Amino acid sequence: MTKTIALTAGLVAAAGLAWAEADEDSLVINGDIEIVTEAEPPAHLDGVLPVIYSGWRFRSDETQEAEMDDFDNPAFLAVDQAQAAWDTVEGEAGESCASCHGDVSEAMEGVRAVYPKWNEGAGEVRTLAQQINACRTENMKAEPYGYTSGDMTAMEALISVQSRGMPVNVAIDGPVAETWEQGKELYYTRFGQLELSCASCHEQNYGNYIRADHLSQGQINGFPAYRLKNTKLNQVHDRFKGCVRDTRAETFSPGSPEFVALELYVASRGNGLSVEAPSVRN
Numbered sequence: 001m002t003k004t005i006a007l008t009a010g011l012v013a014a015a016g017l018a019w020a021e022a023d024e025d026s027l028v029i030n031g032d033i034e035i036v037t038e039a040e041p042p043a044h045l046d047g048v049l050p051v052i053y054s055g056w057r058f059r060s061d062e063t064q065e066a067e068m069d070d071f072d073n074p075a076f077l078a079v080d081q082a083q084a085a086w087d088t089v090e091g092e093a094g095e096s097c098a099s100c101h102g103d104v105s106e107a108m109e110g111v112r113a114v115y116p117k118w119n120e121g122a123g124e125v126r127t128l129a130q131q132i133n134a135c136r137t138e139n140m141k142a143e144p145y146g147y148t149s150g151d152m153t154a155m156e157a158l159i160s161v162q163s164r165g166m167p168v169n170v171a172i173d174g175p176v177a178e179t180w181e182q183g184k185e186l187y188y189t190r191f192g193q194l195e196l197s198c199a200s201c202h203e204q205n206y207g208n209y210i211r212a213d214h215l216s217q218g219q220i221n222g223f224p225a226y227r228l229k230n231t232k233l234n235q236v237h238d239r240f241k242g243c244v245r246d247t248r249a250e251t252f253s254p255g256s257p258e259f260v261a262l263e264l265y266v267a268s269r270g271n272g273l274s275v276e277a278p279s280v281r282n
């Protein structure tokens with residue numbers, strides 16, 4: 001199938017021209033949790049996308065299947081590990097996550113769906129990773145996790161599981177409006193020698209193949225994502241870093257204000273899709 005598209009010079013250099021729409025498969029996890037992988041775009045997108053799709057819809061059948069049952073999903077080893085960490089006392093305050101929050105399935109239900117979000121006490125936008133570390137350093141007097149470490153992605157995965165199937169519903173107005181605008185600006189900024197923005201690939205060219213890889217809309221409802229390529233859970237800022245690097249640009253650091261803003265904006269492009277994390281990708 002072919003499609004007429006306006007390719008930038010950089011993308012012509014990088015991409016093959018084969019094109020295939022998102023597939024028609026539907027995702028039900030454990031035969032029980034129905035995942036919305038296709039939805040009406042949120043109003044703030046002003047019609048730039050006709051439909052929003054989860055990245056799952058662009059993956060091969062084999063990769064898709066690995067996410068359809070938690071026994072097959074390799075990310076669940078990390079979820080088990082984080083459940084143990086949740087119950088473990090660490091740090092000088094003598095607390096565990098559980099000693100304050102109780103059962104993770106009740107305490108964290110719905111949390112992943114609304115992050116990044118404004119933290120009133122701190123007066124800042126926080127990603128889930130930043131909130132986890134704030135609890136570790138301030139409430140537990142423990143060492144923070146490395147931002148993209150295995151401990152962090154495992155804890156994010158455990159917390160995300162408690163929201164699976166719920167619609168992503170990140171706020172974009174009020175105190176976060178300025179950060180959201182920054183994120184939007186970054187999304188449309190052309191980076192690197194190839195002069196490509198996130199939008200060049202994930203808005204204008206989703207459906208196209210870039211080398212052997214089927215381009216999705218770059219949604220983050222599935223993060224942290226287990227990648228078959230590096231056989232571990234990948235933090236969303238690591239994914240951003242890889243994508244910016246592919247444009248041959250200097251990239252921002254995980255946890256930097258730029259990536260926090262970008263995460264808020266990209267999350268909001270998926271408002272209406274289900275939380276799908278921990279997902280499986282290639």
Ligand code: HEC
Pocket residue numbers: 086095096097098099100101111119121128131132135136139140155159
């Ligand atoms: C001493 C008590 C305490 C401990 C220990 C603690 N937290 Fe928290 N946590 C809180 C409080 C209080 C809040 C809400 C205050 C805020 O928003 O800053 C919170 C908020 C959160 C939130 C955000 C919830 C939301 O609805 O936005 C997450 C996620 C979280 N904690 C995760 C953890 C994890 C993971 C651990 C263990 C590594 C942990 N917490 C340990 C007290 C604690």
Ligand code: HEC
Pocket residue numbers: 014054055056058187196197198199200201202210213214215216217218219220222225239240243244246247262266281
């Ligand atoms: C040169 C093209 C290109 C550019 C520019 C690009 N990406 Fe990507 N991105 C890819 C490819 C290829 C993949 C892997 C296939 C897929 O999921 O789309 C990917 C995957 C992703 C994913 C994982 C999606 C999922 O469901 O697992 C996210 C998130 C993402 N990109 C975000 C971004 C952001 C944010 C930017 C801008 C900073 C960006 N990308 C720029 C090519 C690009």
